[in-house]
Amino acid sequence: xxxxxxxxxVKLYNLPPLEPAIAAxxxxxxxxxxxxxxxxxxxxxxxxxxxSMHWASECQVALSHVPVxxxxxxxxxxxxxxxxxxxxxxxxxxxxxxxxxxxxxxxxTALLLxxxxxxxxxxxxxxxxxxxxxxxxxxxxVGAIPIPDSSPGVYRGLLRAPRPE
Numbered sequence: 001x002x003x004x005x006x007x008x009x010v011k012l013y014n015l016p017p018l019e020p021a022i023a024a025x026x027x028x029x030x031x032x033x034x035x036x037x038x039x040x041x042x043x044x045x046x047x048x049x050x051x052s053m054h055w056a057s058e059c060q061v062a063l064s065h066v067p068v069x070x071x072x073x074x075x076x077x078x079x080x081x082x083x084x085x086x087x088x089x090x091x092x093x094x095x096x097x098x099x100x101x102x103x104x105x106x107x108x109t110a111l112l113l114x115x116x117x118x119x120x121x122x123x124x125x126x127x128x129x130x131x132x133x134x135x136x137x138x139x140x141x142v143g144a145i146p147i148p149d150s151s152p153g154v155y156r157g158l159l160r161a162p163r164p165e
Contacts, residue, residue, distance in 0.1 A: 007150035008129040010093070010142050012120040021110040025073065030080065030102070032110045034118070035063060035070040043072060046079050047097065053161070055095040058087035067122075071114045073098070073107045083111035085119050085127070089154055092130045093119070109141055116142060131155060 025032050035043055040063040048056035062069035062084035073081035083096035093115055098108045119127050129138055131151065138144035152158075 005131045005133060005151050006135065007147045007153050008132045008135065008138050008144035009147055010116060010127045010129060010138070010144045012116055012124055012127055015116055015120065015142060016113065018110075018113045018117045021106065021113050024106050025110045028105060029075060030105070030107060030110075031074045032107075032114055033072060033074075034114075035068050035072045035082075037063060037068065039063070039072070043070065043079065043082060047082060047095075050099065051095070051097045054158075055097065058095050059084055062087040067118075069115075069118075071111050071118070073102070073111055075102065081107045081111055083108075083115045085115045088130055091119075091124060091126070091128055092154075093127045094130045094132075112141065 022032050040060060043063065044056040044059045047059050059070055059082065065086060069086040070082060070084045072079060079099075080102040081096075081098035083093070085093045088094070093112070096108065096111055096115075098111070116127055128147070129144055130153070132138050132144070132146075135144075135146060
């Protein structure tokens with residue numbers, strides 16, 4: 001099994017605490033918080049510009065839930081990261097991304113933990129990280145384990161924009 005882009009399973013009842021990750025971000029003047037509906041257009045445009053239209057679509061779904069299933073990171077009133085859950089399918093974490101200039105500061109980990117703790121509060125016992133790219137990171141950070149034969153999983157047959165000729 002290829003470990004790249006496999007789905008991974010996370011026990012939500014055995015997560016690292018969220019508070020230290022949020023405090024570490026606050027010390028760097030980075031705010032981690034749940035997005036609100038009026039920010040939908042700004043967040044989805046940023047995600048489309050920095051990542052992909054597919055991820056922007058997933059953000060729009062997560063931003064349409066009540067409570068909103070999208071968490072954001074801001075620095076100096078500027079969006080620098082996002083993470084979503086329950087967008088592709090219920091119980092899935094992702095997509096998630098951090099601005100290149102903010103990587104290595106713990107922003108992604110704080111967003112991951114914020115979403116997973118929110119999922120636990122919503123009543124989930126487990127979460128699936130869909131098409132996980134950095135498998136070793138998820139194993140180390142939240143104890144995620146690969147799900148055998150899960151690629152392409154729910155993404156099988158995903159429509160893609162035609163390539164220009």
